[in-house]
Amino acid sequence: MLILSRHKGQKINIGDNISITVIDVVGDQVRIGIEAPPDISIYREEIYLAIQDQNKSAVNLDEDVANILSRIISSKKD
Structure with missing residues (x-):
């Protein structure tokens, strides 16, 4: 398992077509946004x-x- 630290607004890219963005961090809860092609189920x-x-x-x-x-x-x- 890859473990990364990111701050609000920072992204993680997986391959060429998946992007995960840290939207918000409140206490122990993290909100993320995921951009991926429509054929990828999330x-x-x-x-x-x-x-x-x-x-x-x-x-x-x-x-x-x-x-x-x-x-x-x-x-x-x-």
């Missing part, structure tokens, strides 16, 4: 983890539905 960690959980749940649901349909098709063949 999420707070808790939102990203929730999306990952939902995706895993959807995959499990798809497997359950596939198993149920398979049983229905098998029972109709018999």
Whole structure:
């Protein structure tokens, strides 16, 4: 992990097309602005983890539905 110190108004560049700006610092809270191309998704960690959980749940649901349909098709063949 790269650790940097920045002051209000200073930027960090990631590659050629992502820029992070320190907007404000109040106590232990830092506000940042992120500029990135529209094809780059940017999420707070808790939102990203929730999306990952939902995706895993959807995959499990798809497997359950596939198993149920398979049983229905098998029972109709018999």
